[in-house]
Amino acid sequence: MSNELSVNHLLGIKYLNRDDLELIFKTADQFKEVINRPIRKVPSLRDITIANLFFENSTRTKLSFELAEKRLSADVINFSAAGSSVTKGETLVDTVNNILSMKVDMVVMRHAKPGAAIFLSQNVNSIIVNAGDGAHEHPTQALLDAYSIREKYQDIEGKKVVIVGDILHSRVALSNIFCLRKLGAEVMVCGPTTLIPKYIHSLGIKVSHNLMEALEWCDIANMLRVQHERQELQYFPSVREYVQQYGVTMRLLNRLSKPITIMHPGPINRGVEISSEVADSDQSIILNQVENGVAIRMAVLYLLASKKEMNFAQT
Amino acid sequence: MIKRELLSEEQISIILNRLACQLVENHGDFSETVLIGLQPRGVPVLRRLVELLEKQGIANIRQGLLDITFYRDDFRRRDSPLEPNRTRIDVLLENKRVVFVDDVLFTGRSVRAALDAIHSFGRPKDIELLVLIDRRFSRELPIQPDYTGKRVDSIASERVLVKWKEEEGHNIVYLIRPQDEQ
Missing domain, CATH: 3.40.50.1370 (Aspartate/ornithine carbamoyltransferase)
Structure with missing residues (x-):
């Protein structure tokens, strides 16, 4: 090397x-x-x-x-x-x-x-x-995300990572997809249809619109913030509906068959993409990322x- | 390239024993002393010295590994970057007696960088330098060892290579001279 x-x-x-x-x-x-x-x-x-x-x-x-x-x-x-x-x-x-x-x-x-x-x-x-x-x-966000995964799991090869949320407006998502794919991880994106770009599967990744299914599949979930400031249109009916469909809560995590790791590039909207409980739990490595x-x-x-x-x- | 044996396994073992005894003479029970191996080549020397000291009944010797890559004075002046190694110093060096351990002392520039680097871990009482091989007459800075295994007269184009059992099968020191200068 x-x-x-x-x-x-x-x-x-x-x-x-x-x-x-x-x-x-x-x-x-x-x-x-x-x-x-x-x-x-x-x-x-x-x-x-x-x-x-x-x-x-x-x-x-x-x-x-x-x-x-x-x-x-x-x-x-x-x-x-x-x-x-x-x-x-x-x-x-x-x-x-x-x-x-x-x-x-x-x-x-x-x-x-x-x-x-x-x-x-x-x-x-x-x-x-x-x-x-x-x-x-x-790029540096994707590098530190991958580095944090490597730190926790020693190896990134073969790990399953789901990126949840506003993929359409997210530079973090795109850099993360490139980085994780190059390091041999499997990647899935999950979010409402309106916030997932067309043809994104051509990057060699899976697409899901069902949060529970995505969380069950993955080892690590990277939660993105909904970037209201970049949204010139209404991409989903209400924040409340988004939280019900795509917000990660402790109750949801406890229903999974295995514990998963929660990441977030910040800034967090507590109670929207993840609940406070999840952000502060042992499963979250948000502050390690920083x-x-x-x-x-x-x-x-x-x-x-x-x-x-x-x-x-x-x- | 001509490879000449400078020290045999037996000679190295005699020298290391002597260096260990000299350390005991100056540092007693090592209660105030921290041995610091300079990465990467000082580490095998440090490990062997600690083994010998433990055989003499000195327990709990404090030791650490110091990498000096980020303190070098040739950053942005060399063709290819150097790869950093792990630094592991778990003790605060404030008021401790520090001994740097390395295999070969050549220009003195790594030791200069180490003197710079060590202050990130506190202000030691004093710092000494122990080397297995001292290539005298090739120094570029006013730095001399306090404990010397063997002094070697060599010219700049030559290389002194210390090989350990775990690398070469046995402990040996070579002097390597480029072919066209024989």
């Missing part, structure tokens, strides 16, 4: 191969140890500056990236679209090039438009890390910065 990533940017899980995924996980193992030390910091990226460009709101992803960058001793600058010159009509490439001319080495970007990260990687001279682009991909997020992002940034193209003499 190579100890170098095959890509120069992290744009999506689609562009990674299985060796890349394993390398990121192995490196994250070591960073997980680092962030549990009395002093949780290593000097690896001390000569690197990273810009976090968030053109769309985010709390945990932004915090997690910023923490990962600081734990690696990188210099960090933050940018959020509110109150910036984006509102004055500047283009994305111009904004980023302006920031890069202040000698920034890497860009972590979240953007509402699918493909924004790929577009940027083709038009500016910097390492790009996609922190979510519209309903396209959210902890692992920092280790995974450290691994990604470290591995991208260690590419030959980033060598000291060339920058």
Whole structure:
């Protein structure tokens, strides 16, 4: 196995191969140890500056990236679209090039438009890390989800994972599908017909509209939030009806023939996709996911910065 | 490539015994001491020293493994990245006497990185360095060992390779010289 990533940017899980995924996980193992030390910091990226460009709101992803960058001793600058010159009509490439001319080495970007990260990687001279682009991909979330499964079950190969909820608007779902399929897991998506894209089975996954059947089939259930802010239409009659059909409760879990693991990328809408009881139960690994997020992002940034193209003499 | 034997199994065993005795001389019952093996090659040396010390009746020796990959000074200066190893230090090193254990001391740069890394686990009282092989005259930093197995005179293009029973079938140290420089 190579100890170098095959890509120069992290744009999506689609562009990674299985060796890349394993390398990121192995490196994250070591960073997980680092962030549990009395002093949780290593000097690896001390000569690197990273810009976090968030053109769309985010709390945990932004915090997690910023923490990962600081734990690696990188210099960090933050940018959020509110109150910036984006509102004055500047283009994305111009904004980023302006920031890069202040000698920034890497860009972590979240953007509402699918493909924004790929577009940027083709038009500016910097390492790009996609922190979510519209309903396209959210690669670090998928990596930390898979890493959390690997941590609990040692191996992902052959595990059955169901992703429940709003698949149509979810970049987490798409990245998770790519990631889990590459690692040899079986994947099912479950949700109301209106929130499941047509032809999604062409990605080699199962589709179900019956929550009980999906939960009975799986080892792990990844519960997605209903993204009201992305829904321009009414996709289901009422939240109450959605909860009755697709909300996971303890009563439901107790009816299953075996215990399953519950995951959630956050933020949770307690009482909608999962009940409070489930979120706080032993079966939930939601907070482990958050902890692992920092280790995974450290691994990604470290591995991208260690590419030959980033060598000291060339920058 | 020419491979010359530097130390035989028997010589290695004599040396390790001597190093263990020197440690006892300076650290007594090891109640304040933590032995730290530098990943990856210092670990087999550490394991053997601990075995020898236990044979001498010293129990409960505190030990740990330290990986220095993230502290190296050649990050973004090498062609291919190095693979990190597991760090395992379960004791707080505040005011402890630390001994770094490694197989070969060459440029001194790993030890420099280890000095940097160890402070994430507290401020030790003092830090010493034990190496099986000291390639003297090749140092790039002002770092010298406190306990030395054997001093070796070698040039930079040569390599010193320590092989252990679990890798090679028996313990042996080689000096390897590239073919075109014989």
